[in-house]
Structure formats: structure tokens, C-alpha cells
Amino acid sequence: MAEHREQGQEPGGRRRRCRRLEGEAARSVLGAADTLLFDCDGVLWRGEAALGGAAAALCRLSAAGKRLCYVTNNSSRTRQAYCDKLRRLGFPPAEPRHVFGSAHCAARFLRQALPPGAAAYVLGGPALAAELREAGVPHLPPGPAALPGPAPADWARAPLEPAVGAVLVGFDEHFSYAKLCQALRYLLRGPDCLLVATNRDHRLPLEGGAAIPGTGCLVKAVETAAEREAFIVGKPNRYMFDCVASEFDIDPARTIMVGDRLDTDILMGNTCGLTTLLTLTGVTTLEEVKGHEESDCPARQSLVPDYYVDSIADLLPALED
């Protein structure tokens, strides 16, 4: 298993190399691991369809006594919704405490960071609000908002909730100039008003090559107005891994991060000293990996996974008795 090392560099300054995980190496790597962290979309399923062999592979890993956790930047579903989906698609049963979505992690962060009684102004949907409620973080209700009058002077006079001590940005289909305005006004109260976001994903890929704007677009809008940087709880930030490690007894050297994105899943895994495994069922091609491998740039080297598979179904042979 990978030892903890400097980001993007093998010990002794050797370059990272990404090898196909198969045969004896696959048995050895999986045998040495006690925990696997899975990204979900593009790894376990696409939309509502499980990827072929993924459920079988996870069932075997679970039967072999591995701890399975789920780490996802998606802020539009609760932990419970992920458990329901895993069950629905035939994956081994999971409890909410095994699911680390960016909505849950953001609520967890704010529970620790906000002073008692302080509330969050939320750009986000019902799942984000539900996780805040679950964590006991007071918050303004999400949903659409209208500008409070025809002129800019009216917008700057709309009521503000005195208790707000943080602006939280997640995926928000009701994002609007009116909400951006309110977010800025809370943040202009001063640096004590925290700016927290679930993730920086630029786009959400849909079936058939289509895509819709991701939370990262909304985060950039708020950061530009506020002229400061948000704290990001999602991958590639290590906060999401720290959440896992604070719930379970995690040894990074015995943990595998499995994902389809280099700049989130693999980067977080490499940063945290995990073994990293890329699946090619999502948004990444092997050509991109090769490009990073051949680069001298440390930032690009840190995107190179330890291993890759075409699909996590490829792990099945190594999991046979």
C-alpha cells in the first residue's frame, strides 16, 4: 500500500506512475486494504443505472470484511437518500454514517465553526437544509427569492436576519441575482461571517454528453462579489476525508480512494496519503492520466492515481475465493 508521502511525488522524487490494477497486484492491494472510499456518480452508477458489475464487486468487498464508505461532492441528496439509492441498485446495505456527502460535511463544519445561536444563509436545496437540520445548525429556508423592489437602493435595504453568521453555497437551482445580493450583504458585515461552499465542480455531466452548470459557478459568483475565498468542504479538500477519519478508525495506508475524477477524487486521495484508484467509467480518459504522468509540474503529478481499472467490475477476479 502507498505510504504517506509529499503531494504529487513518490518518495525520493520519483514520478508517480499509474498502473492497471489486475492479477496478483490487485489481490495484494485489495488484500492489504481495510477501507475503501467510493465516489458514486460515474463510479457506481450513471444517473439511475448501476454500472455493470459494480454492485457485485462491492458485495464481495463487503463480504471480505472491508469497510465501504461513500464520499460525494453532490450536495443535492441527504445521507439517507444515498443509502436508499445504494439499496435500490443492489449495492450492499449502507448506513447513513457511511455516507459523506458535501451537504452533510458542510453541516458538520458549520456545527463546529459557528458560534452558539448563529445561523446560516443557504444557497442550496432541500437536502442541504435537511442536513443542516439534522446537524442542529440554524438556517434560513432555501428556495426562490425575489428582489425587494425595482431599484438597487431597495435591494441594499432588504431585511437581513441578525443571527446569520455564515453564507453556505451548495447546488441551488433557485440561484439568482437576488440571492447573490443577500449573500454579499451578509458577507459585508465582516470577516466573522463565514463563507463556506460544498464544492467547486464546474459542471454536472448528464447522460448523452449534456451538462449543466455545477456548484462551482455559484461559488465563483459569490467569491467575486465578496472578494474573498470560500472554505470548500468537498473534494479535493481534505476536510471530507477528515470527516471520515473522525467517524472511523482509518489508517490512510490501508485505505483506497476510488473515483472517476482526477481533480477531485484522485487529488484528495493523493493529498491524504491514500492509495488511489481511477475508474474509466466516468469523466476521465487514460490519455489525460498519461499527460499528467509525463508532466514535470508538481500540481499535475498530484493528479496521477496509483492505479486504474476500466470499471470496478474489473476487481471481481481478484475478489474470488
Next chain:
Amino acid sequence: MAEHREQGQEPGGRRRRCRRLEGEAARSVLGAADTLLFDCDGVLWRGEAALGGAAAALCRLSAAGKRLCYVTNNSSRTRQAYCDKLRRLGFPPAEPRHVFGSAHCAARFLRQALPPGAAAYVLGGPALAAELREAGVPHLPPGPAALPGPAPADWARAPLEPAVGAVLVGFDEHFSYAKLCQALRYLLRGPDCLLVATNRDHRLPLEGGAAIPGTGCLVKAVETAAEREAFIVGKPNRYMFDCVASEFDIDPARTIMVGDRLDTDILMGNTCGLTTLLTLTGVTTLEEVKGHEESDCPARQSLVPDYYVDSIADLLPALED
């Protein structure tokens, strides 16, 4: 007058120095100029109130035969609206052709850049639409937009206008996730779909220290989704000056740019080889100028104006007969 020079550097590598414009120097600098370009808000007026002495100073400049033009990043007013406001506040009469707002300049850019029959998808308000109409650029009507269904798959299937060949981002109080989604879908058609924006201002300052988010926030959201950079027509981009120079016979060495913002007005003026004059009636303090003066960073040196005045009323003594 300033000769054309490398951005941010005096000839021979000397640092830029910003001097108060007064006395004999003021007579000499103003005497040698034949054109003055004025930013408006924070320079000529604040909101609906003219700054003391500003109208009188411009009347004297006009009487002395100087050409007065107005260059503003504000995309929410037409050229005609600026002429009306100048007249209302007692400034010398101006014709629309003397006003270079970012809405007009964006329309001008698209008229040149779009192939015949191509239309613009507009994030902006009525003034931006009016300038596009005036320039003969086909465009979709601005205004609010709703998501076309409950699920992301619905959003990615909403009708697109086949003629759209550009996304234009200006100030848009109806900016929403729904419009961001449509903008991305047009831009995903390929690099032939242009991405153009009026300006990158982060915030619009209001009376009493309040502020609302500026167009730059919306531009960042679209750029993040599209994963490409917009062409910016407004200051500090030189395109706005090029618009002035294509309408009038402009000698940069005989032109003064007067503004209150270092990163837009002064930077554009310095970039274009104009003499630059900062007024302290807007968003900038002399301390900021001193900080840039003392910096060795070329980017910061390029923000140092040639001259400053507390207010353009300070020009009055140099304009007496």
C-alpha cells in the same frame, strides 16, 4: 503630455509617479490636451447628484474647445440615457456619439464579430437590448427565465434558438441558474459561439457604503461553467478606447483619461498611452496609489496614474482665462 510607453513603466524603466495636478502643471497638461475621456459615476456624479464643481469644470473645458467623451462600464443605460443625465445635471450638452458605455461597445463588437444572421443570447437588461437593436444585432429578449421542468434532464432539453452565435453577459438583475444553464448550453455548441461580457466590475457601490454585486460576478459564473474566458469590452480592456478612436481622430498623446478607479480607468488609460488623471471622489484613496507606486511589481505599477486631484472641481483655476 505622456508619450506612448510600455505598460506600467516610464521610459528607461523609471517608476511611475503620481503627482497632484495643480498650478502651472495643470495649465500645461490641460492646454496640451484636445480630448478628455471621463468615467462618470464617482467622477461626475454620485447617484443622481452631480459632484460639486464638476459641471462647471466640464463647461469650461468644452468652451476651451476640448472634445469631451464619456467611457463607462455601466451596461444598464443607453447612450441616450447618459446624454439625458448629463443635461439634467448641468453638464455641457453631449450627443450619443460621445458616450461609450459598455452596452454600446458590446453591441458594436458583436456587429463586427457575428456572422450575418447570427443572434446573441443576452444576460442583461433593457438598455443592453436597446443598444443591440440600435446596432442591428439580432438577440433574444432579456428578462426573467424559469427552469423548464423539475429535473436536470429537463433543463438540458429546453429549446435552444438555432441562430444564437454569441452569449453576451452584462448586468442582469434577472440572472438565475436557469439563464446560466441556457448560456452554458449555447456555449457547449462549440468555440464558434462567442462569449462576450461588458465588464468585470465585482461590485457596484451605492450611497452610504452599501454595495451590490457587479457584472463581474455573473461573468465568472458563466466562465466557470463554460471553462473559457470571456472577451471583455469594458475598461480596463483597450477595446473601449479603440471604439472612441474609431469614431474620432484621437491622438493618445493629447488625450486625458479621467477616472476614479485604478484597475479600470487608470489601467486602460496607461495601457493605451493616455495621460491618466485620478479623482479621489470615488472608490480610490491616495494610500492605495502610494502602495502601487512603491511596488516593484509591473502589474501594480501599471495602476499608478500620472496625476490626481481631490475632485475635478480642482481643475477650475487652471481653466480660468
